Amino acid sequence: MNEATNNQQSKKSFPSGEGFRKGLRLVILGGGESGVGTALLGKAKGYEVFVSDKGKIKDKYKDVLLNNEIEFEDEQHTESKILSADIVMKSPGIPDKVALIKKIREAGITVVSEIEFASKFTEATLVAITGSNGKTTTATLTHHLLQQDLDVGLAGNIGDSFAKQILEKNHNNYVLEISSFQLDDIIDFKPKIAILTNITPDHLDRYDYKFENYIASKFRVVENQTEDDYFIYDADDEVILEYMKTHQIQSKKLPFSLTRVMEQGAYLDNNNIIITIDNNKITMPTENLALEGKHNVKNAMAASTVAHLLKIRKQTIRESLENFQGVEHRLEHVLKINKVQYINDSKATNVNATYFALESMEAPTVWIVGGVDKGNDYKELFPFVNEKVKAIICLGKDNAKLMDTFGKMVDVIIETEYMNEAVKIAYKLADAGDNVLLSPACASFDLFENYEDRGRQFKNAVRNL
Template sequence: MNSETNISKKVVVLGGGISGLGAAILAASRGYDVFLSDRAVVNDAFAKALNEHGISYESGAHTLEKLIEADVIIKSPGIPDHIDLIKQLKQAGIEIISEIEFAFREEREVPVIAITGSNGKTTTTSLMSYLLETAQVNATTGGNIGESYALQVAQKPADYRLLEVSSFQLDGCYEFAPHIAILLNITPDHLDRYDYQFENYIDSKMRIAQSQKASDYFIYNADDQAITEALKNKDIKAQLVPFSMTQELKHGAFIKDNQIIITLNNTLFTMPIQELALKGKHNTANTMAAATAATLLKIRKETIRQSLQSFKGVEHRLENVLKINKVQYINDSKATNVNATYFALDSMEHPTVWIVGGVDKGNNYSDLYELVNRKVKAIVCLGIDNGKIIENFAKCVDTVVETSSMEDAVRVAYRLAKAGDNVLLSPACASFDLFENYEDRGRQFKAAVRNL
């Protein structure tokens, strides 16, 4: 048994998705007595993997008597803390942690680069992964994207672990201490999981740095008021490395004369913004964060430059799909909150037909009014309940149309758009009313565009 872990012999994994399966396989590989419990039906491929590793499980229900025997519970990030089952398990005095926390405890010796933020974390993680690959660093990429951290610890030895981490994953972290933590921004999101208190969500994001040591680095957005205010009240031991789009910094990354400038430990890196593969202000900030981390890792300047010039971007994030009759169709399905959609609309340089809607997570749309007035010629609502969107934007645009399927939404947008316009899917909402997830929503959008 790992001598550094607090975990006793009996491990229960709650949730049989990607993170749950990874945690169960890692726990089994370490010789723990593992039981997985999923309220939904475990899919066939996952059930096969559990059987192959000799992991016992239940599917379609949670049996409290079996769960309460645990010394530690590894909880899926999709399961909220406020449900009765979790309350009962906490009352029983059982430690409940996330898969990220568990994997870290099992492999403390491999340094972690962890990236979080309300927006841009997938793009920044993907860019960082590309940087490491170009520099021929032996690193895995996972967490909130791709394979679970735990599965990689179990099966893929590496010199570095690069992780995208969500607030839900951080909520179950206590000892998790990345060598380099990146916090891109904090804007209201998932407030339904945080008692509609923005402060609770801020606390969740700041957990990424709570256990870092003085030899670690915390790269953060110095333009983000939520972060700079939180830093005043938190005892962060890591070395602070800010990045800014608006202020000149003696230490960190900033913009001057349309150039990214990074000054760190007597190292100077500069690169013209127009040479960056990722366009738009928000992507310049994401690029600065990744390049700062690469500089701390002592990756060669020429390798960093080459990577920033040639990176191709991320599917479902401002992804140009097709141009039809001189109309550009853009897939930004990953914009599941207002702030992400703000960036998308802000980057539109032509009149835009905006496809918006889904499961509202407590959205405040007021930040979008000015942009919608200026950039949007028509709105196509795509959701089961579009009332709040119509109420907010009916005065901003003349045309608002309700639809209930992606095919219908794309056909309506096709009729509304003229040569030179954009059609932008940027929902500002979660996808679970009509789609499996944002990837399914994005793929359906691309299929519907190709079928026009």
């Protein structure tokens, strides 16, 4: 979706919780976690609800819809039932270029994402986290820091749906991991605290292959904020800084940096994170951080800034940073076998994520890479491959680009379409003291259901060695 479409959409009124009229027809496209959560909340708030999924709805979600007497269909879209909607909540996986979505918009029907719809029914303090990389770790870490002292839910792109949690638990605070696709369909959504971890090219197929459209989409997280709200962002990210030169942001800015002193926000000084908000300064040592790597120091800065804003005690923040166990499929240490460490970074679905993974390797590494290439430019990985990678295993249906790119950089490069075989080859290639790293830099859909399936297959293969 481009900026023009977005701005046009955002001017439309949305039937909110306050101006609520019973009997509005809510059509939900997509019968997954966010769709079914929205259906439950919509029904509870008096909407007439219909769920439609072009694919097959999983049995566990069908059971919920049946038990709650919510009308649904799967493996088809009945246009007459969909175009009779007052509001459509569409799954973030459905692109705007789909003919049905174009028809819905042409009919003047309001299209929203789950986070837009659900936020109408809560007075909670919302912390919204977006970015090309690091958002899952930052969201999970932020939730971990806050939950010691506050009633807080974790939702968005992670865990139970936001809508369902509002219906069943209605926490006082929510940490929301939010993708650009979810932000594309907001209208009034306004987080108290917004975090932008970084912006690198990703998902460009959804943005007409224009990086500027993707950047604008990420910045929608702050578009409804006022001077009473906060914007936490990476001040070392040139893409973010360039955008901010030409676009006014209303909220209070709290940047974080590894390289520069920040009067307001967070910076690194001799292995200490210094956070200053309105002359209130706290210091957090980094030597005992549970998470490794420079990128995780940044994630810790962002999460700690939120905790400081929400008045979490300094001691609680420090202890939580030191005992946080990390996120599954993100630089997850699986097992050490014959003094070789096996690391699952399946969540690295783009080059920038793999950059952070390779940067953090401190031993010779057998690197498992590959999958569905989203127009990747691997140049930024060359220094790490030359310095740290001893062998490459290409795991994908089409490995030609990887073989051409890295074939002359390493002595050993092998291709396979099977995770078990990839792990067995890695076992033979790795020596004591080495790492075996699954960090694909690609989407997973050629051989796996999703990155979670890929990561779990890797872990199972390692355990079966």
